[in-house]
Amino acid sequence: MTTRPLEGKTALVTGGSRGVGAGIVAKLAADGAKVAFTYARSGERAQAVAAAVDEAGGTAHPIHADSLHEQDIEAAVAQTVDHFGSLDILVNNAAVGTFAPIVDLKMGDIDAMLTINVRSAIVAIRESLAHMSDGGRIINIGSINADRTPFPGQSIYAMTKGALASLTRGLAHELAPRAITVNNIQPGPIDTDANPAAGPAAPSMLGVMALDRYGTTAEVAAFVSYLAGPDAAYITGSSLNIDGGFTA
Ligand SMILES: NC(=O)c1ccc[n+]([C@@H]2O[C@H](COP(=O)([O-])OP(=O)(O)OC[C@H]3O[C@@H](n4cnc5c(N)ncnc54)[C@H](OP(=O)(O)O)[C@@H]3O)[C@@H](O)[C@H]2O)c1
Numbered sequence: 001m002t003t004r005p006l007e008g009k010t011a012l013v014t015g016g017s018r019g020v021g022a023g024i025v026a027k028l029a030a031d032g033a034k035v036a037f038t039y040a041r042s043g044e045r046a047q048a049v050a051a052a053v054d055e056a057g058g059t060a061h062p063i064h065a066d067s068l069h070e071q072d073i074e075a076a077v078a079q080t081v082d083h084f085g086s087l088d089i090l091v092n093n094a095a096v097g098t099f100a101p102i103v104d105l106k107m108g109d110i111d112a113m114l115t116i117n118v119r120s121a122i123v124a125i126r127e128s129l130a131h132m133s134d135g136g137r138i139i140n141i142g143s144i145n146a147d148r149t150p151f152p153g154q155s156i157y158a159m160t161k162g163a164l165a166s167l168t169r170g171l172a173h174e175l176a177p178r179a180i181t182v183n184n185i186q187p188g189p190i191d192t193d194a195n196p197a198a199g200p201a202a203p204s205m206l207g208v209m210a211l212d213r214y215g216t217t218a219e220v221a222a223f224v225s226y227l228a229g230p231d232a233a234y235i236t237g238s239s240l241n242i243d244g245g246f247t248a
Contacts, residue, residue: 004030004031004032005031005032005225005229005230005231006028006031006032006033006089006225006228006229007031007032007033008032009032009033009034009088009089009228010033010034010035010036010080010084010085010086010087010088010089011028011033011034011035011036011087011088011089011090011091011228012035012036012037012038012076012077012080012087012089012090012091012124012128013025013028013035013036013037013038013091013093014037014038014065014067014073014076014091014092014093014094014120014121014124015037015038015039015040015067015093015094015095016035016037016038016039016046016049016060016062016093017037017039017040017041017042017043017045017046017049017062018042018045018192018193019190019192019193019194019217020093020141020187020190020192020217020220020221021037021091021093021094021141022045022049022217023216023217023218023220023221024091024093024217024220024221024224024225025037025049025053025060026049026052026053026056026058026221027218027221027222027224027225028089028091028221028224028225028228029053029056029058029059029060030056030058031225031228031229033088033089033228034059034060034061034084035053035058035059035060035061036060036061036062036063036076036079036080036083036084037049037050037060037061037062037063038062038063038064038065038067038072038073038076038094039062039063039064039065040064040065040066040067040068040094043064046062046064047062049062050062061079061080061083061084063075063076063079063080067094067115067116067120068112068115068116068120070119070120070123073120073123073124073127074123074127076124077124077127077128077131078127081131086131086133087128087131087132087133087136088132088133088135088136088137089136089137089138089139089228090124090125090128090132090136090137090138090139091139091140091141091224091228092120092121092124092125092138092139092140092141092164093141094116094120095113095116095117095141095160096112096113096116096117097113097154097157097194098110098112098113098156098157099153099154099157100153101152101153102155102156105156110156113156113157113160114156114160117157117160117161117163117164118160118163118164118167121140121164121167122167125138125167125171129175129180132178132180134178134179134180135178135179135180135233136178136179136180136181137180137181137183137227137228137232138171138175138180138181138182138183139182139183139184139185139224139227139228140164140167140168140182140183140184140185141164141184141185141187141220141224142161142162142164142165142168142184142185142186142187142239143157143158143161143186143187144186144187144188144241144243144246144247145157145158145161146158146161146162146164146165146186146239147186147239147241147247148246148247150208151201151204161186164184165184165186165239167184168182168183168184168237168238168239169237171237172236172237173237176236179233181227181232181233181235181236182236182237183227183232183235183236183237183238183239183240184238184239184240185220185223185224185227185239185240185242186239186240186241186242186243187215187220187242187243188205188209188215188241188242188243188244188245188246188247189202189205189206189209189214189215189243189244189246190214190215190216190217190219190220191214191215191216191217192217195214197213197214202214205246208246209243209244209245209246209248210244210245210246210248211244211245213244214244215242215243215244219242220242223240223242227240
């Protein structure tokens, strides 16, 4: 019989209806956690993610919560705790990217990136901490663009991901007395709606990488599950790259 390293744990993943987030929901559930996840616009896809987890014998609970709104995130955390009775693992995954030179970006797009990518993560962490067990896990999904920003038009998005790296380092110290670890995963190009492997941006990205392919959502999800599990108790405050050699 295989052991499931997250058996008995509960998790909340933001933005679990598609892409990397959906992969994380599936993997955490397969590894034994009960997983709540948020979505904003993709209700049908969220239901499909939950149904697939259910079919595989796991537990997933979709919650409509727009990361633009603080009260939605507060309600999502409360609903997770109501539903499962605890919260051990928080994954801040929801994010948006609008890519254009700073002079062409509308303030609304900049505000959305700041709010969804950074402010919502702060709110989710602050709310979760009231419920999180000692030994809990906070995992932010950053981006390799925090460390390397080689293409014009990425500056604000990259800045939001750099903010997560700093937040991660500071919180590691704040939360160490409770044995809560805080880490930041920095993916390179991963094949999703936001960055399709067959999309127009792919050749330029592959051109600067060591591996000649995009990563998969399953590869990122496996990394998240490892950090969420008992074997990763000594990793905290780290920004960890999974980037196919984007920074090599
Ligand atoms: N793909 C890549 O190459 C790559 C590289 C580096 C880092 N990342 C990071 O990986 C994470 C996931 O990216 P992805 O490629 O999977 O993106 P994606 O395909 O665009 O999916 C984004 C997810 O976030 C959710 N989301 C967006 N805005 C939201 C909001 N206001 N409230 C709640 N949920 C919201 C979406 O839900 P709805 O559709 O329901 O709104 C969706 O589930 C992000 O943090 C991204 O920055 C991705």
